[in-house]
Amino acid sequence: MMHSSLRIYPIEKINEKVFLDFLGRDKILHIFTIYDLKYMRDKTKVWIAFKNEEIHGYIFEFDNRIVHTHGTVESIAKLLDCIDLDEVTFVIEPHHLAVVEKVFEPVEPSDSSSQGKITTYFVMKLNPNTFKPMIRHYIKKLGIEDLDEVLKQFGEKEKKRVENAIRRGTAYGAYEKGLLASLATVPEIIDDIALIRGVYTLPSLRNRGLATSACSALLKELLSLNKEIILWVAKDNLPARKVYEKIGFEKTRHILFGFKARKIKK
Secondary structure, rough: EOOOEEEEEEEHHHOOOHHHHHHHHOOOOOHHHHHHHHHOOOHHEEEEEEOOEEEEEEEEEOOEEEEEEEOOOHHHHHHHHHOOOOOEEEEEEEHHHHHHHOOEEEEEEEOOOOOOOOOOEEEEEOOOHHHHHHOOOOOEEOOHHHHHHHEEEEEEOHHHHHEEEEEHOEEEEEEEEEEEEOOOOOOOOEOOEEEEEEEEEHHOOOOOOOOHHHHHHHHHHHHOOOOEEEEEEEOOOOOHHHHHOOOEEEEEEEEEEEEEEEEEEO
């Protein structure tokens, strides 16, 4: 495919090491691409735009439902031609919005706390120098033997997330009166970077510091392993941001937009 001097190839048609080296320049920004290529290759499609033998951008499709865009606006405008989906959840760099909206109409934010149809995500990183662990509940590192309780308390979706974290990362639970009440997991660890996901407290037990306790224990382990710890949080999810900032997370330079969208019929 050609667009001025842009050349676009699927990942299978290029020297993959070149692309992985490109991703490695900013692992925080590209962590999902790196992780899914490594562990979910059968569900992952990538198209890369080259100009003058250099990578100018790429588009990444996961499981026929999630699309990430990274790179120049010019490259993304053409790379969108590769996506043959009518409905999709986008994660994009903010300067891509105008070209994406020419092809797809945002219909719903990807995080329910968001105002409007687009979620603004802050990418945050734990500062070890400002880390203030606050553990005020019984905490346990979760194992396979705890999955039945996770299923009973949180349902199938969280059970799968915790199981994945146990196998490839780590997971902690905070307890209230002997019952598992809050989860904090790291399903994705890529080399020295750990991505916090799946922090969730039962609605009836929120505002008691359970998530803070679970996260604190999780972070202590990751720091002991010399991991660089990051997370995404919705700009409008003020309770979550408050928890993360309180225990030492700080915003990075990365901001991303997330939304569900429908292809515009021509």
